Amino acid sequence: MARDRKQYVCQQCGARYPQWAGQCMDCGAWNSLAEQAAPAAARSSGGRAPAATMAPSVQILSQVAEEAVPRASTGMREFDRVLGGGFVPGGVVLIGGDPGIGKSTLLLQVLAAMQGDAAATTLYVTGEESPSQVALRAHRLGLPQMDLPVLAETGVEAIVAAAEGARPKLLVVDSIQTLHSEALESAAGSVSQLRESASQLVRYAKASGCAIVLVGHVTKEGAIAGPRVLEHMVDTVLYFEHDAGSRFRVVRAVKNRFGAVNELGVFAMEDSGLREVSNPSAIFLSGHGEPVAGSAITVALQGSRPMLLEVQALVDAAQGGNPRRVTQGTDASRLAMLIAVLNRHGGVALADQDVFANIVGGMRITETSADLPLLLAAVSSLRGRPLPEATVIFGEVGLAGEIRPVQQGEERLREAAKQGFKQAIVPTANKPRKSAGIDIAVKPVKRLAEAVALARGED
Known part of the structure; x- marks a missing residue:
């Protein structure tokens, strides 16, 4: 044989x-x-090429008719924001996060909200829990719609057959790592099973117009487990993020064919499930009783939303031979580069100091607008003097010591004024026009030395 x-x-x-x-x-x-x-x-093909098929017709892009894509609201404005306005018919969403962060809770709340709409039917497929466990969670959350259709199944062919019979508008599969296909002999969770299971579900979504949400496990590095091809196959990839010990959760879009990338929604975990946070800027600002050294407020752009965040820095004399550069929520290598710029062009030497930087609330800032507030917070900590009260700061710092502008400066200033800030230190190119009508005193700076002088209280 x-x-x-x-x-x-x-x-x-x-x-x-x-x-x-x-x-x-x-x-x-x-x-x-x-x-x-x-x-x-x-094994059976013997390497032979497939039979020839009819050639598909080629279309001219300018002759393709534009069609408005209807969206189905999730019933949660923060989740709609991340998705770009709601679920798109035939769209496939992959959502990942740490165990116990609230993925199943959020999706169960979304299903209950959409099940209440007479025009929307849903189906919840669970491969990790029994229907009784799902019912216990729904009862604990106090969900109003307890007639939610639930299917406990791990065979992808059986799931597609059940969906074709029920014809739901939204299908949630929890989780993709538990599924297996009868066409393959490998175990569930393997690369080939993940690819085949996801491929069958994507084909069903495109053919039927059913929106599908796939829940994915994550590795210890925080990335979705399995091959990266899984993320390429779906339309939207969302990540659940949170700070250890914090009740706040952030859902961030890292890929979205139907909306903005890096858009985020903020939720708070409570006994009754996840609650939307309508004013995220307020929760990430520490309520100091009085001004403290080493703290600066910045406005970071998260997707299309400007959000106020607190940047903290602690500067202390190095005890060993190598000063440490430790960061939480920002890039450590960029911090080291900025410290060198501060020494060369700002006149503040930190070569013999340990520098610790933190973005309050477990948030991450990947854009360069946090350069200036981070350096001014370090100067404030080194001198032991707080920055001017009710002041917001943003700007990119170049290697030559210039303060470079950032995008959507006026939107950032409007958000700061709405939160009650009276003064802003910003790049000169981000100074708002007189017609903008922003009620905040703006102090523009061109060079890092000017910003350091303002941080010291010098005009």
């Missing part, structure tokens, strides 16, 4: 090899190749 052919599949990128190797040549991961049986179709 002919022996079954084997193949080795990379558990990181999904690349296939005829024999085992210590390193994947596609993604460079070490010891990531796992032995699997070759799919039945591949």
Whole structure:
């Protein structure tokens, strides 16, 4: 008898090899190749090319009719914001996050809200819990719609067949790592099973117009487990984020074919589930009784939303030979670069000081608008003198010591004025026009030395 052919599949990128190797040549991961049986179709084809099919027709883009895409609201404005306005018919959303962060809770609340709409039908597929466990969670959350259709199944073919019979508008699969296809012999959660299961669900979504939400496990690094091809197959990728010990949750879009990338929604975890936070800027500002040294308020752009965040810095004499640069919520290598700029162009030396930086609330700032507030907070901590009260700061710092503008400066200033701030230190190019009507005193700066002088209270 002919022996079954084997193949080795990379558990990181999904690349296939005829024999085992210590390193994947596609993604460079070490010891990531796992032995699997070759799919039945591949074993029986004998390497023959598929039969010729009719050539598809080619369309001219300018002649394609534009169609307005209707969206289904989730019943939660913060979640609608992240999705770009709601669920798109036929769209596939992948959402990941740490265990226990609230993925199932949020989706159960969304399903209950949409089930109350007579025009929307939903289906919740659970591969990790029994229907009784789902019912207990719904009862604990006090959800009004307890007639939610629930299916406990892990076979992707059976899930598609059930969906074709029920024809829901929204299908939630919790989670994609528990599914398996009968066409493959590998175990559930393997690279080939993830790819095949997701492929069948995506095909069903595009053919039927049903919106599908896939829940994904994450690795210890915080990335969605499985091959990156899984993220390429879906339309939207969302990540649940939170700070350890905090009750606040942030849902961030890292990919969205139907909306803005890096858009985020803020929720608070309570006994009755996740509650929307209507004013996120207020929760990330510490309520200091009096001004403190080492604290600066900035306005960061999260997607299309300007949000006030507190940037904290602690500067202390280094006890060892190598001063430490420790950051939470920002890039450590950029902090080291900014400290060098501060020494060269700001006249403040921190070469013998430990510098610790933190973005309050577990938030992350990836844009360059936090450069200036971070350096001024460090200067404030070093001098032991608070920055001017009710002052908001933003701006990019260049290697030559210039303060460079950031995008949407007027929107940031409007958000600061709305939160009660009276003064702003901003790049000169971000100074608002007189016709903008922003009720806040703006102090524009061109060079880092000017900003450091303002931080010291010098005009």
